[in-house]
Amino acid sequence: MGFFIATEVFINGLMTGVMYALVALGFVLIYKASGVFNYAQGVLALFAAMTLVGIQQGQVPFAHLINAAFGTNLHHFGWTIPSLLAILLTAGVMVLLAIAIEKLVLRHLVGQEPIILFMATIGLAYFLEGLGDVMWGADIKSLDVGLPQGVSESFEEMTDAMFGYGLFIDKLDIWAAIIAAALVAALVVFSQYTKQGRAMRAVADDHQAALSVGINLQFIWIMVWSIAGFVALVAGIMWGTKSGVQFSLSLIALKALPVLMLGGFTSIPGAIVGGLIIGVGEKLFELWVGPLVGGATENWFAYVLALLFLVFRPQGLFGEKIIERV
Numbered sequence: 001m002g003f004f005i006a007t008e009v010f011i012n013g014l015m016t017g018v019m020y021a022l023v024a025l026g027f028v029l030i031y032k033a034s035g036v037f038n039y040a041q042g043v044l045a046l047f048a049a050m051t052l053v054g055i056q057q058g059q060v061p062f063a064h065l066i067n068a069a070f071g072t073n074l075h076h077f078g079w080t081i082p083s084l085l086a087i088l089l090t091a092g093v094m095v096l097l098a099i100a101i102e103k104l105v106l107r108h109l110v111g112q113e114p115i116i117l118f119m120a121t122i123g124l125a126y127f128l129e130g131l132g133d134v135m136w137g138a139d140i141k142s143l144d145v146g147l148p149q150g151v152s153e154s155f156e157e158m159t160d161a162m163f164g165y166g167l168f169i170d171k172l173d174i175w176a177a178i179i180a181a182a183l184v185a186a187l188v189v190f191s192q193y194t195k196q197g198r199a200m201r202a203v204a205d206d207h208q209a210a211l212s213v214g215i216n217l218q219f220i221w222i223m224v225w226s227i228a229g230f231v232a233l234v235a236g237i238m239w240g241t242k243s244g245v246q247f248s249l250s251l252i253a254l255k256a257l258p259v260l261m262l263g264g265f266t267s268i269p270g271a272i273v274g275g276l277i278i279g280v281g282e283k284l285f286e287l288w289v290g291p292l293v294g295g296a297t298e299n300w301f302a303y304v305l306a307l308l309f310l311v312f313r314p315q316g317l318f319g320e321k322i323i324e325r326v
Helices: 002-034 041-056 063-070 083-104 114-136 153-163 171-193 195-205 207-212 217-243 247-263 268-288 301-312
Strands: none
Touching (some): 002 171, 002 195, 002 247, 041 217, 041 247, 083 217, 114 247, 171 217
């Protein structure tokens, strides 16, 4: 019985790790294109999820602000939009947001130190969080785009027939794993085998050098932030469907940090591997060690593991070891 319980925890840990990895992917993309850690990635996932719910339910953006200014009572347009169309419209909003970020923020920071860009993403995170609050309201929202949810009965029956013990796994987690695998495969092909992917890596190495060889820095940044926005939308859909769209959703970025430290800040496959290690590790550690130390080990296990990696292998499992001559 203990073996089957551990197996069930292991599988659910893998699924949780996939959800962590979806957020970490956005960090990796921005880092590969600009050489800076994007603090706003978690808020991008929150903003994308809030926008999707607002569009899907026909909510009037900035309704509270409009009502306060003009004494109206507007809240909804009176229609609902199909999930697929709402996702496409939200993706369009994320592209417009990427264009605005490039024109208003990044364009003025070409050639600046990475710490300057990092501080800019901190300001961007708080701005987007406030913008989402003003646009769509701060109440908790439910998100449903038609993805299956609940315990997979077929998987439970199959494992019960094979082992005499039915293993529980959420259907949403299965879909998250499939989508994450497809997303990683597409991103790896794009970054390694396309002209835009090579240009993206060149921009990360040196902004001025990339400009000198004819790379359009503005286009690359818009493209990368658009892709990161799309990845944030996927992560927002999965996490929003699982736990509701609320402002605590932006805090999943904190759990993505250990994932990046394990997988490496420059590796797309590393984000997935790091996520799986964190997801499985924290679940099994809670199962075996948690009762001995009072529980709640999931809150700190990932960070302790990341600290060990920083001490003994700071570039992560798949990250590039950087040597700078001084």
